[in-house]
Amino acid sequence: MRDNSVMTYSLIILGSGQDGGSPQVGTVSHAGLERSASSVAVMSGEGTVLLFDASPDIRSQYKRLVAHCGCAPPLDGVFITHGHMGHYAGLVHFGTEAASTDGLPLFAPSSVLDFLEGNEPWATLFSGEHLLPISIDDATATVDRITVSAVHVPHRADFTATVGxxxxxxxxxxxxxxxxxxxxxxWPEAEEVFTRHDVCLIDATFSSMDELPGRDIAAIKHPLVPDTIARFQHLTPDHTMILTHINHSNSLGVLDADITTLAHELGFTIAHDGLVINHD
Ligand SMILES: [Zn+2]
Ligand SMILES: [Zn+2]
Known part of the structure; x- marks a missing residue:
């Protein structure tokens, strides 16, 4: 019998950008900062790999995973947060024309599963049994001592609900x-939920309401980074608070930007593609 008592776990940030990545089509990025769309993987020392969000950048993100692992690991499960394109579009790479997976568990809120199973090209992934849909609304999933549960949060419900x-x-x-x-x-539960976890990756899409000239940011609701870091700075001494899902218009992470300096001074980590956090 194998000894799991010393098993190690790690988290790798595969993508630190908003859905469109940075730079987006038709734009330039801030100071050359490149980010792929938001996605993370959790791995165990036994080789289990769980993917959180299947982004449009999934191929380059898998390449990063391979470089980290030193092999080409199969995925043991994919978890989708919601039905905005940056979080599920990569699922096409599990279909017949690509990896052609066989019953890969796809965990998501039931509204996400309904959306995917009701629309091509996603529906074929399920009818062809490349993906096995598993609702995670009120359930937990445990793989290799890693237990995942969904927490519903308020977010623009264009097609589906959203979970963390x-x-x-x-x-x-x-x-x-x-x-x-x-x-x-x-979402008043934020404080309690964050306090329960050692590592929190949180929405840092925009730093200013003026970032997208010609577009109404108020219609694309997200908390602003200055407010976020003011609210949760008291957690940084005991928690690893990581700002992620950063829009191409956001100067967060640019070395000489004021918001970067402030976030660091308050103890926050600014996500970048490839950042690895190991479990103690
Ligand atoms: Zn998003
Ligand atoms: Zn979204």
């Missing part, structure tokens, strides 16, 4: 992945 994912090791909450939320006032 709580990832626990041996039932001890470790990571909370929350790429998208409308705002903190709309």
């Amino acid at each position: 994912y709580s990832i626990a090791i041996d039932d001890d909450p470790w990571v909370f992945y929350l790429p998208d939320i409308d705002g903190w006032d709309e």
